[in-house]
Amino acid sequence: MQSGDGDTLRSCFDSLKNAVMGCCYSICHKENDAQENPVNERTHLLEVPEQQQEAPAPAVSATTPPKKPDEQSALNRILHETATNVIDVGALGPYALEPAVYSERVRAYTARLANAPPVPVSPLPRLLQDVSTSERQAVLAKPGILNEDRDLITNAVKRAAAAMSELHVEHHEELVVPFRVP
């Protein structure tokens, strides 16, 4: 910021100097006009009108202060975006908190967790669940499966196995088909 202010001050000073020199020159020039000596050591090599020569300096000094913050903010924005997007491999090393900060934070967390309301922990869903001893005994004490049901299941399974064994694939076309490659 200080260098920016210094630049602004310097440009203002330059423009003031130009204006003063321009006045002096115009006074001298008027004197010279009387002598009708158009070419001398004070003559400009490039013929630029004085108004045009002087005009840009104040214009620049007038427009520079509003432009600078814009440029500065744009540059800052670009810098920030670049810093955000850069993958900083060097920063990936381990870092540790100060022991005092660490212990203070542990203390704060412990205190806050102690004051927090208890969490309702729902039982996890299970595919198989344990049953109580009485239920287990009741289930085991029940009469077994009836003989008729057992025969029914056995016959059904036998018939299903027989049906599966009779399954055949009948092919009507050649299994290997030559491609029509010349």
Add this chain to the structure above:
Amino acid sequence: MVDDLRKYLNHLLEKVNGLHCILITDRDGVPLVRAATDKAPQAALTPNFISTFGMATDQASKLGLGRNKTIISMYSSYQVIQMNKLPLVITFIGSDNCNTGHILSLENQIEPFLKDLATVVAEAP
């Protein structure tokens, strides 16, 4: 709250064969809840080790594939799975032959408790 949660995490720990530790910390590795067995390597429980994930997940999110959610690190004897639940970080440490998919599936079972824990971290100085 902490005791209930610790019991719950211990219960999860028993369910997965070869899982040694479940750790919920902030991004600097300061622990909030911890459930660990004797087999958990002490070096992996220190804030130095865990805080590396906070940096790594930030940088990995810049690779153009969206936000990084989980980093799985396989070592010769251990595997470390760290989940980005910022401001919280969940760290699972298991043996190298532990079922990684089983560990990842625990995320859904821990997720409901993270909201309360996140407020604890957010409110702390």
